[in-house]
């Protein structure tokens with residue numbers, strides 16, 4: 001028997017929140033690049049869907065005092081074109097997503113809600129301590145991205161909440177994103193790494209994708225390299241990071257991984273690859289930082 005799906009199509013954000021309160025089981029759809037796959041494979045069969053594509057507020061972004069508020073419905077193409085200079089790691093990650101068609105439709109809000117460990121937008125948000133703005137008919141709250149993603153494909157959002165936006169500081173130093181896939185386009189990451197240098201805080205942040213149940217931060221690698229930069233006076237001298245320190249950073253990045261064997265790669269390959277990505281991403285970012 002064919003089951004009819006009720007389509008709820010709000011024109012405003014207020015209406016969207018009211019509809020979500022009335023129909024907490026309604027499945028939101030933005031670009032549809034994850035949702036339509038789930039529907040086509042019959043993995044979900046919602047009684048109602050909440051089409052967010054007509055809500056103008058979700059497509060807006062703004063900047064104030066070095067902080068950006070980016071609507072959940074801003075596409076990857078627009079992140080690359082409009083925010084590439086302010087969010088370089090997220091923009092590089094966005095360039096690796098799918099194909100031009102997927103980047104035109106797909107949104108960072110959708111990537112956050114899907115909460116896949118392989119979601120390419122996620123590691124860049126972790127290294128910037130981004131916050132997710134959740135809204136319901138009764139109020140708004142902000143949750144750090146690492147608290148928002150609780151498990152594979154699970155988030156801290158309640159049934160009556162929608163993702164309104166994410167809040168992220170504009171880059172203050174060099175940033176990198178590197179991804180390994182079986183080819184250059186249209187691949188889910190075998191593993192990935194985002195790295196950000198925050199000179200005023202004298203920190204380097206690293207986050208691994210497709211390396212565990214959720215994106216994983218690498219606190220030991222971060223503490224190690226902060227120590228090297230401080231003790232060797234590299235913030236002041238702007239000298240290159242010694243080879244041995246780059247190698248050790250890579251080892252500590254690899255040690256932070258909790259990968260699994262699957263069709264895309266083995267535990268051993270992922271660990272090795274993450275070590276290489278960590279070492280390279282730090283070398284590239286520091287080169288850019290010291291020459292800036």
Ligand SMILES: Cc1cc2nc3c(=O)[nH]c(=O)nc-3n(C[C@H](O)[C@H](O)[C@H](O)COP(=O)(O)OP(=O)(O)OC[C@H]3O[C@@H](n4cnc5c(N)ncnc54)[C@H](O)[C@@H]3O)c2cc1C
Nearest residue numbers: 028030031032033034035097098107110111113119120163
């Ligand atoms: C061919 C192909 C290639 C792909 N390549 C990549 C890739 O390289 N890297 C990658 O990370 N992903 C990839 N994806 C997955 C997908 O494109 C991304 O996850 C994308 O960010 C999803 O965004 P969307 O707007 O299309 O989300 P949708 O499909 O509309 O929704 C995804 C999820 O988010 C929810 N949702 C959407 N908006 C909101 C909101 N405002 N509030 C609450 N919940 C919301 C939906 O209910 C659903 O659960 C690919 C998909 C396809 C089909």
